[in-house]
Amino acid sequence: MKPELLPVIGPARFRSPILLASGTCGYGLEILEAGALEGAGGLVTKATTLEPREGNRPPRIAETEYGLLNSIGLANPGVEAVIEKVLPRLEGFPCPVIVNVAGDTAGEFAEVVSRLESSGVHCGYELNVSCPNVENGGMAFGVLPRLVEEITRLARSRTARLLSVKLTPNGGDILEAAAAAEAGGADAVTVCNTFLGMKIDWRTGTAALSRGTGGYSSPALLPLVVARVWQVSRRVGIPVIASGGAWTAEAVLELMSAGARAVQVGTRVLRDPFAPARIHAKLLELVSE
Amino acid sequence: MKPELLPVIGPARFRSPILLASGTCGYGLEILEAGALEGAGGLVTKATTLEPREGNRPPRIAETEYGLLNSIGLANPGVEAVIEKVLPRLEGFPCPVIVNVAGDTAGEFAEVVSRLESSGVHCGYELNVSCPNVENGGMAFGVLPRLVEEITRLARSRTARLLSVKLTPNGGDILEAAAAAEAGGADAVTVCNTFLGMKIDWRTGTAALSRGTGGYSSPALLPLVVARVWQVSRRVGIPVIASGGAWTAEAVLELMSAGARAVQVGTRVLRDPFAPARIHAKLLELVSE
Amino acid sequence: MTDCDASVKAVEQVGPGIFRIVLLAPGTARESLPGQFLMIEASPGPFPLLRRPFTVSSADRAGGTLELLFRVTGGGTGALSRLSRGDSVRVLGPLGRGWPVSDGRWLLVGGGMGAAGFPFLASRLGPHDILLGAGNAASLAWTPPGALLATEDGSAGTKGLVTCLLDRIDPFSYERIAVCGPVAMMRAVVAALPPGVRASTLVSLESRMACGWGVCGGCAVPASGGGFLRCCADGPVFEASELDWDRIEEAAP
Amino acid sequence: MTDCDASVKAVEQVGPGIFRIVLLAPGTARESLPGQFLMIEASPGPFPLLRRPFTVSSADRAGGTLELLFRVTGGGTGALSRLSRGDSVRVLGPLGRGWPVSDGRWLLVGGGMGAAGFPFLASRLGPHDILLGAGNAASLAWTPPGALLATEDGSAGTKGLVTCLLDRIDPFSYERIAVCGPVAMMRAVVAALPPGVRASTLVSLESRMACGWGVCGGCAVPASGGGFLRCCADGPVFEASELDWDRIEEAAP
């Protein structure tokens, strides 16, 4: 396999197939300041909602023996603050920026997209219909193809920029959801968000996270994501962006050979902000062998 | 938490909360011969179908960095051979035996149960509506609550023995499926079967398993199963049997504190047939601390 | 923020389950300020998945070394305690907002491992007094001359909690009061201080951290005005008044 | 089938990437028969998840030791090659159906690491001849006196594949012909033998194994009558005629 190293997805072109996953690189400011954007083809921001959100009560993260549970709960300053205070600071950002968008209703997704159109800084949107860590919306949307299509269609009507829909592996039929996103006019689907998980202290019976369950990520989940990317990319005609379990250059290549046009790296970057450069260098080495 | 160490599920009583999972202990003959049943509260046989099945083409297993993919495909000698040749050899088995049952139609499940009633050796049935490795039936059933209920109801009408329905984590709503099993008259639900997974060699683009995808198991999946056991046990009134990710006594206790009445150990037993005794001893030590 | 391969110069046990590790990391040593912390990779393999946060206990700019004091509480700290001279570990840092070092008189109040960062802070301060508490004498990982001590079992200094030492100082005589230790201890100290003094009180918090560099929102601590602050990037040193003490819970698992 | 903690007596490199390991495991050594195999835990941690299968290369009942010959091809064999004297590994076995040792004359045909089990088999046989093939001289892990050799590069014995040595023996002079090596090699050997001889030909197969003790169905190999046999429990030694050679593929990943 000769993977495409400068992927084009919808109207967007990326510097490499490695994208920084939503929620694991904030809005890019810290990683820019650290000079850690080498190797990153693009960046997906933290979820942005219409109103500011505080996020969930702590504890929001819990480490397990082989992975990480998070329950951040879409904490973000709200779309207006993002437009006024954040995006202007990303002017001239070294790689394309995709804004991850969440909402409680289809209308809210569209409204956030609509308002963000006033900024010229970002290249597109990732609709997060799959957050496992909120009461309303979130992954409840992602499991209903009809709703996925509606959310996508409404958002599509507001923008010509890259539009990807981030799907959930936690219920429903991810193939139907992907087809619905395609029908709604998405340029791509992101496969997938974190897996619903939980940690309990058996001695006390208490959950490690404040909300009980959270989103689980781990390099050990790679085979689950490979399977879903493979199935979805055979089902829909639009490109698939993989997200989940990509810890190494080999994992990125495996996800690409499963059908992904680009691969997001999330949890790995939390541990090692300079990982994108290392993974990218290794990837170039492997494909030129 | 003080876990119940001699669990009763429906009409069956187990010697310990640790059950050997279907497909990872055959029909119990090898493990009996090895004298490795100490600590095991009960045993679930390999899936049994109406007709003999060859199973899938090799390769049927593929190891990944952090787990195991399998695609056995319900290979079994068929219900008649099980009744005539296998079950008689299990007479006086040191722990209760549950027969795992699979089929292509609701009627087939019931027919297998019906025929097995002629044997007095086993204590009950686990309806496998969740196998990720077959074309028809399998997990396609498990995602449709209406079908889960029908399969359960039909099987229920043929037996008064323990009836558990083994659910899939790979699509649909596992809570709805559990509720459907309860409505159909199940004594318990087993949460859950393996997760759909895949391994691809990126250099050649070929899948490691003959059918492409398979069922993935790994101790790293424990948090996913804890979450599902926790949710399901809050949704239904019947006991939950956990299956997945139980590698250690601590994992068994975590699954019990999430709500499981008993916990199956699968992949761990493949690697270490004497694991049940070790896990059970450690479990007793931990709970008596 | 830099990420470097630090070479282990020494690991030694200094108390019950308490270790001191010395790392050669010249760039990080040069940049570090008192109260800042490092994210250390406990093992080169993928598990444990996250790095572990540790306060800089002292930094020798000239020698290029950093010292950490830590207690073994699980797998990550256990792995660090088993390192030996010549091994290398990845170190991300320095991270966070440290103590706002100033010339006036400071009071340092430490409980248990909470005192781990005080040697560094004290070395950069002018006049200061120190109150330290721990379970017993052996668990006082740092006992500088002149410090007032309290132990729960009375094996060193006054028998009791560190709060009982507050009677022995004049809280109004300090420009800043720096408190670090378990949440319950910090809450008790803050509550015991007269309202006028609370304004100048600083605390250093711990919270479960995934990234340590401000991007994940995992380390949220409740702010007094409602909402949350990030322990890693807005802290770990906070004005006591920035925090909502009723909603702060122990971060340790 | 027993599971024991075997103590490593020696690990030595005997060829390019080829190692010999000696394990002290008296019970297992006593029970093992030629052609049987062991499932070895490559690492005490959970990963790699599965044990690794290895043919018993020789068993010393009196000394209680077992020998394995293996080539490093990945993480599991790599970990084994890094063990040293005094380490311990878990060993499950002996497993499977071995060679039906008998008194008549045998021919042993081995390719590459396929010869790993032949020292043990040869030690229990009466009269026998041996044909061995490998890529080059160094990769012939076992070269007993009298064996006919073939190497692809000609660095030892005849230049070519092991099949070219078949001309030099009389296939009708053996009670049994035992073949072990890569599937392509075994297929070629079986095909090259006259039909009458095939009936007495045995092969030892490799297949990916999860359990190794007959319960998972993971190691299925195609049977000549249709359907599958379990490599671990019905084999790994099979009559060549039991297998459907057209459907057998290389087990190695």
Ligand SMILES: Cc1cc2nc3c(=O)[nH]c(=O)nc-3n(C[C@H](O)[C@H](O)[C@H](O)COP(=O)(O)OP(=O)(O)OC[C@H]3O[C@@H](n4cnc5c(N)ncnc54)[C@H](O)[C@@H]3O)c2cc1C
């Ligand atoms: C800013 C900061 C500075 C710290 N400085 C020191 C120090 O100088 N000396 C010292 O001994 N300890 C310090 N700690 C606590 C130290 O990080 C934990 O003891 C360590 O992470 C435990 O890891 P473990 O694998 O041994 O324990 P485990 O209990 O196995 O860890 C499980 C998970 O919980 C997290 N965790 C456990 N305890 C804590 C804790 N107290 N705070 C935050 N996360 C925790 C771990 O990071 C890990 O993700 C500091 C914590 C923070 C946030």
Ligand SMILES: Cc1cc2nc3c(=O)[nH]c(=O)nc-3n(C[C@H](O)[C@H](O)[C@H](O)COP(=O)(O)OP(=O)(O)OC[C@H]3O[C@@H](n4cnc5c(N)ncnc54)[C@H](O)[C@@H]3O)c2cc1C
């Ligand atoms: C019955 C039997 C006897 C064997 N005897 C020997 C022997 O004496 N000497 C020797 O060098 N090798 C022998 N092998 C092959 C040996 O088991 C593999 O080389 C080893 O499992 C590779 O593990 P790894 O982690 O190094 O490689 P990896 O490639 O990382 O292994 C990945 C997965 O594939 C499996 N696998 C890889 N290669 C093989 C293979 N050839 N056969 C079966 N599974 C494989 C592994 O077990 C593992 O599950 C035997 C195999 C079988 C089935």
Ligand SMILES: Cc1cc2nc3c(=O)[nH]c(=O)nc-3n(C[C@H](O)[C@H](O)[C@H](O)COP(=O)(O)O)c2cc1C
């Ligand atoms: C701490 C954390 C926060 C996350 N926040 C978001 C988010 O706001 N929006 C979103 O779509 N995904 C979010 N995710 C999911 C990641 O973008 C990514 O899809 C997931 O972690 C799987 O990739 P990984 O295995 O590389 O981490 C978050 C993940 C983590 C670990």
Ligand SMILES: Cc1cc2nc3c(=O)[nH]c(=O)nc-3n(C[C@H](O)[C@H](O)[C@H](O)COP(=O)(O)O)c2cc1C
């Ligand atoms: C090799 C293999 C074969 C399996 N076969 C079956 C089966 O026939 N029927 C079934 O219901 N589950 C089957 N399973 C699933 C297990 O019973 C169990 O639910 C799963 O492996 C999760 O548990 P674990 O993590 O402890 O392995 C199989 C699993 C493995 C690994």
Ligand code: FES
């Ligand atoms: S730990 Fe990630 S923001 Fe603080």
Ligand code: FES
């Ligand atoms: S490897 Fe499990 S049956 Fe052969």
